[in-house]
Amino acid sequence: MSPPLLLRVLLDPASALTLRPLDWDLLLRQARRGVLLAKLAVLLTPWLEQVPPGPRHHLHAALMTAARQAKLTHWEVSRIQAALLPLGVEPILLKGTAYLMAGLPASQGRVFGDVDILVPKARIAETEAALLAHGWCFEEELDAYDERYYREWMHEIPPLTHEHRGSSLDVHHAILPPSARIQVNTAALFEDAQALPNRPGVRVLAPVTMVLHSAAHLFHEGELEKGLRDLFDLDALLRDFGRDPSFWAALVPRARALGLSRPLFLALRYTTRWLGTPVPSxxxxxxxxxxxxxxxxxxxxxxxxxxxxxPSCDGILTGCARLALYVRSHWLRMSIGPLIQHLCRKAWMRTRPAGEAPAQP
Structure with a gap:
């Protein structure tokens, strides 16, 4: 397959200077759909004044949006600290929030919709209670089936939204569902988590573990609308952490210890295949x-x-590929009996008229 325009420009930003107006229009549309507009703007910063005025305005706006989100995320993390510090709970920040708070290159131009944290399962009930007491609430009222789905099968509680700020928070007690076919050594995730300077009470995963979590997140999920963004996350993490030779020596053994060898293989395969990520042979x-x-x-x-x-990135088999990976993600997430029940229920829910009360399980 030939790479789409967006990928070609992200890998060679200077080539954007040769684009025609219609190419710029397509590039910006692809970047928006891939949640990569701010990253594109960051990479084009050295040439931004040479970009035509129309596209340049969009890129400037994307940079401003990313800067504003970064500021709001710093504040949101401080509120989480305030809520959980009295309990002695030190949440581990995950994904985009972790990249930002740790000041990693992966955070440059990285935008995200919510804050993700990880706490020990033994502390999940009191963590939930403390957050509810500090203004977070569940995004929507769940029926009995969905409540059970989150509480028994998933690795997180239902999503939270702050009643005043409207910010979203996902609270995890593991990085993959307990019913998943891949069994992760969750306790080991907390063993080498690292404190952040000037951020008492919150931590991030150690470099090797952070890469493995990013790989598990991307290659265990079936909804890949942001897949290219997440692949660039992996590329940035591998390039950054890979400057330390000890990182590469620890990567595969740590993946095996955590039970994440296959997601790591896929991460290395597609970052090197599409992004040319330098990985030792x-x-x-x-x-x-x-x-x-x-x-x-x-x-x-x-x-x-x-x-x-x-649409410009789709081929004749793209829809089939996305559907196959969606089914695969659910197959990895739970055993065959609950999987069939869950997929049938989701299919039925899509046919239900809006406003009709769901049936109880």
């Missing part, structure tokens, strides 16, 4: 010993589904 060889079955089929699916969710 011995690490690639070691990771390849955990190659999943049907690798050619996964290539056919991910090569399509990781591209921006825009």
């Amino acid at each position: 011995d690490v690639l060889e070691a990771a390849a010993t955990d190659t999943p079955v049907c690798r050619a089929l996964l290539d056919a699916c991910y090569d399509r589904a990781l591209m921006p969710d825009h």
Whole structure:
């Protein structure tokens, strides 16, 4: 497959200077759909004044939006600290919030919709109670089935929204569902979590573990509208942490210890395949010993589904690829009996008239 315009420009930002007006229009549309407009703006910063006025306004606006989100996220984390510090609970920040608060290169131009935190499962009830007492509330009222789905099958409580600020918060007690076919050593995630300077009471995952979580998040999920953004996250983390040789030495052993060898293999495969991420050959060889079955089929699916969710990036099989990975994600998430029940219920819910009360399980 030939890479879409957005990917070509992200890998070679200076090439944007040769684009025609229609190309700029397509580039911006693909970037918006891929949640990569701010990252595109960051990469084009050295040439921004040479960009035509119309596209330049969009890129400036994306930079301003990212800066505003960063400021709001710092404040949101401080409010989480205030709520949980009296309990002695030190949440681990995840994904985009962690990249931002740790000042990592992966945070540059990285926008996200909510704050994600990880707390020990033994502390989840008191964490939830403290957050509710400090103004967070559940985004929507759940029926009995969905409440059970979150509480028994998922690795997080239902999403929270602050009643005044409207900010979204996801509280996890694991990085994959307890019913998942991949069993993660969740306790080990907390062993080497690192404190943040000037941020008492919150932590981030250690570099190797952070990469593995990013890999698990991307290659265990089935909704890949932001897949290319997440692939660039992995690329940025690997390039940054990979400057330390000890990082590469620890990567595959840590993946095996956590139970995340296959997500790591897929992460290395597609970052090197599409983004040219520099990974030592011995690490690639070691990771390849955990190659999943049907690798050619996964290539056919991910090569399509990781591209921006825009018609210009779609081929004749893109829809099939996205559907196959969506089904795969649910197959990885739970055993066959609950999976069939869950997918049938979701299919039925889509046909239910708006406003009709859902049936109880």
